[in-house]
Amino acid sequence: MPEPAVPSVPSASPAPPAPPTPPVSLAALLSREDLGLRQIAGPPAADVRVHWAHTSEMSDPYPYLLGGELLLTAGVHVPEAAGSGTYFDDYVARIVEAGGAALGFGLAPVHDTVPRALVAACEAYGLPLVEVPERTTFSGVARAVWQLMARARLAELRRISEAQQGLAAAASRPDPVPSVLRRLAGRLEGRAVLYGPEGTEIAAAGREPGGEVRRALEELARFVTGHASSTATDTVAGTRLAAYALGTGQGFVLGVAAPHRESGDHTIASVAAVLLSLLTGEHQSGTGAGRSSALVRLLLGARREEVAPLLAGGGGEAPRWHVVHARPDTGTPDPVSASALGAALGSPLVDTAEEVVRVLVPVAGSAEPAGTTSTTASSPASPPAPQPGWVLGVSAAVGPAEWPAADVQAARALARARAVRAPLVRHGDRPALADLVPAGEAEAHARALLAPVAAVPALTETLRAWLSLHGSWDRTAVALSVHRNTVRQRIARCAALLETDLDDPDVRMELWFALRDPRPSE
Known part of the structure; x- marks a missing residue:
């Protein structure tokens, strides 16, 4: 069986984030009579998915493509003798190499027909080529793409919402586990299986797959129980497996086999997994009582050090923790997705x-928080790892x-992750040159240096x-x-109040050392 895909393992060169809406079929775009588009080369439009539209007149658009684009060009970059050489072959090859979905060629104002050599090159490389009539603007094509994507996104959200309601209703039935599996199998038009700790099938619903698919799904279930990831996918005999x-601590696994994978299916299956985690989890009286006791003691004035062992599920030395701040790639978090994230990170201590x-996650070697085991995605045996669909x-x-x-550190790490478009950024906590200065002296110097801007938190945080x-x-x-103009205004204000040149690297270094500790400006 092919090696299962493990989403929680980051690649060396992560792919760019997908747009916040599902892709649309090129056929849907061609069906818009107001655009008058016509495909003249390449594979069937029904098999082509467009993620966005991009206009470029560069002779080599490769550096500017992210993949999945309908690239629009009027052929301004085409030299006069292009048809007699390899220009179009090289041009189309670069678009295909960059992952472009299709090429749209405008008939105005440079060309009145699509060059034959371009048609031949697109046919040879399997790139859909669309003729854009003179009356249709590229901005009009791009707007149509986004309109279709918005409709697809709305349909996806409606489908997910209906599925969530149906799964929640199933979970409230007298036979909740079979009901959830039946509802999930019906939604995905496939098979849903609950496997026990030994890999045995406990309950199932939906159409029975063939022997090869059934064995592959069992193997995939065993894979996630023996690895750090809480999710794995594969495709066998044309069937999508997941x-x-x-997160029950008992080794239960939800397996799904479907003939196709629609946008939103992963979200629907994840909701079912969260519900089944609650339904198959061990009785919560002990762990729930521990968390309730921790909350009561905090409200009554107990120190965090005294409460932490209760959160860790027992006595012993208080563990060490990571604080994780997370934002979804799209939309705003809801309780279900937040709980799923906590389960993936290996902790039930989640706040939305x-x-x-925000998730409080135990460090490797510490006691595990109540209700978790090493079978979760980023268990206490490993530091928090990137999670699909989230920025951490x-x-x-x-x-x-x-x-x-640590809460402040996590917030700043999240801000940096969003700024640099990284799936995860960790606070760098290691000995440095600044550690050579006694903490008291460093704090006093920082307070004095930052005093002119300390009264305005927005200025210090922006700086x-x-x-x-x-x-x-x-x-x-x-x-x-x-x-960005707000940033410029605040930095200019900081420079004026501090009476210093912020372009001077020595000044920047000294200010950075002063701002490393959150206390001086708070």
């Missing part, structure tokens, strides 16, 4: 506040007394983000969710 380790989910910021490993500082991102206005704006 396995989800349930506005657009950010991870703090240093800290004890309970340092949780507030900190701007310095951490090497003076990039755009990345700082993304990290702080403000306009």
